[in-house]
Amino acid sequence: MSTETVTISKLGVHGHGIAHGDHGPIYVPYALPGETVAIARNGNQGTIISLTTASPDRVEPLCRHFDPDRDACGGCSLQHLADAPYHAFKRDIVVEALRAKGLTPEVNPLVVCKPGQRRRTVFSARRTENGLLLGFNRAETNHIVSIEECPIASPGIVSRLGAVRAVAEALAGGGDIIRLSVTETLSGLDLAADGSKPLSDKQRRNVIETVLGLKGIARVSSNGEILVEPQKPQVDFGGVTVSPPPGTFMQATREAEEAMSALVLAHVGKSKRVADLFAGSGTFSLRLARIARVHAVEGEEKPLKALDQAARNTQGLKPVSVEKRDLFRRPLTAKELKVFDAVVFDPPRAGAEAQVKELAQSGVKKIAAVSCNPLTLARDLRVLVDSGYTIRSVTPVDQFLWSPHVEAVALLER
Known part of the structure; x- marks a missing residue:
């Protein structure tokens, strides 16, 4: 381990400051662009010893557990960055992931989530x-x-x-x-x-x-x-009460869920038949059922059962059919997808590569892609664009506050 003084040139995708060393980049947690810091260096990793020149974008963290000089909690990595550059950093994660795949669609401003919203x-x-x-x-x-x-x-x-x-x-x-x-x-x-x-x-x-x-x-x-x-336990998905199974996936904040749902519903518009893939307990399916017939597909039985029960017990919804299916191993085929006017998919971080290849050949008019991983989202969008789809917009959503993680909703049409 050695000590040296470095100048931070930019933030990396994990929120660490990056300095240029003689043998490549040096990653320095809690450092910001423009700062000069003395570090203890171990390989390509640096730990701040002292701050010589502070960035004007540095702010006082809200939480006492965010303190690299003490026993810092690892839940947040960017509490020390002012709002405007932080929001730009989050949006740029999505922009750069798309650009790496040769995609330059309209990327909307970040949908901002506030402290105290994580449920x-x-x-x-x-x-x-x-x-x-x-x-x-x-x-x-x-x-x-x-x-x-x-x-x-x-x-x-x-x-x-x-x-x-x-x-x-x-x-x-x-x-x-x-x-x-x-x-x-x-x-x-x-x-x-x-x-x-x-x-x-x-x-x-x-x-x-x-x-x-x-x-x-x-x-x-x-x-x-x-x-x-x-x-x-009960949760509300757009006015429909659902009793989810233990440990089921849910969007991290209600506010982000509402923002993403509004984008999806507006895009689907007057579609009469919609497929919701990787449907979980019905975050999108049950909202979509207010305006269209929905076919919800999910690989796990318990959340699908919760979705089905909620749909059956709620008046005023259009028909909701459910199907238990591993979409990684057995995606809906292009032929099966042809009956739908629109498709919504919200896969895990690995993305939906196999399913997207079938979607690309389906001719479905409208697609809404929701993702918590800009890299796999960009990969999947590249496949769709290459098959004739146009990306109308991409909206980054900051429901993982002060972390390097960001959600995004991409809307496509053929």
């Missing part, structure tokens, strides 16, 4: 000799930084951190790390533990007794098994 948070928890650690991992480590606040999380989660901690303590056994997804629902917090060993009968009783003595906890599950459910 789903994944904590790490571990029992130690000094008590329970509940918080987030320090960047690129398994070290848990125990937290007392979180400015990105909703008040409904932050105000109940004590209850979350009590449940985590009941779940945690030995020194193993468990992942605890906490989702704010209309009926209380839904806690889903993942990665824990099978619980003993004593642990199960302890979890149940703990939850029944608390307020505001709707459900607790472990590795998909419901342990206790004082209230059935």
Whole structure:
């Protein structure tokens, strides 16, 4: 390890400052473009020792856990960057991913999300000799930084951190790390533990007794098994109430979900038959069913069942059909897709390469692509453009506040 002084030229896609060294780029977390910093260097990684020249875009972070000089939580990487350059950085991630595939469509301004809007948070928890650690991992480590606040999380989660901690303590056994997804629902917090060993009968009783003595906890599950459910968790998808299964995927913020849904619905317009692929529990399907017949396709049975039940129990929707299908291994074929006027797809980070190849040959008039990974989105859009589709717009959505992750909605027509 050596020490040296470097000047930061730009931000990398992970939010780290990048300096040009004699043997290539040096990545310096918490540094900003234009800053001169003394660093401890280990290979191509640098740790700030002191800040010689600060950027005018540097601001005071909101959270006390965002402090690289102490035990910094790894949940955020860009709290120290002012809003305007931060928003530009997020939009540029999408622009550059598209440009790398030769795509230069209109990219709209970033849809901004504010602090306190995150309704789903994944904590790490571990029992130690000094008590329970509940918080987030320090960047690129398994070290848990125990937290007392979180400015990105909703008040409904932050105000109940004590209850979350009590449940985590009941779940945690030995020194193993468990992942605890906490989702704010209309009926209380839904806690889903993942990665824990099978619980003993004593642990199960302890979890149940703990939850029944608390307020505001709707459900607790472990590795998909419901342990206790004082209230059935419920979420609202455009006026349709859904009871999602434990640990199911949901958009990180309600505000981002509403913004993305508005873009999708406006694009679909007067389409009469719509396919919603990778449909989950119905984020888009149930909204689309207000205006069109919907065929919802999802690889996991439980969220699809929740979607189906919600559609059946809601008046005023057009027909919704459901299909359990692994779209990675068995995508809807071009022939099957020809009956639809529009297709919406919202895949995991890996994207929808196999499905997009079929879509490209289908002749479907309108496509709305929703993605949390600009790189795989750009790859998939390239396939569609090469087959004759035009990208009408791409809208980046910042539901992963102060992180290098960004959502995007691309709207295409043939």
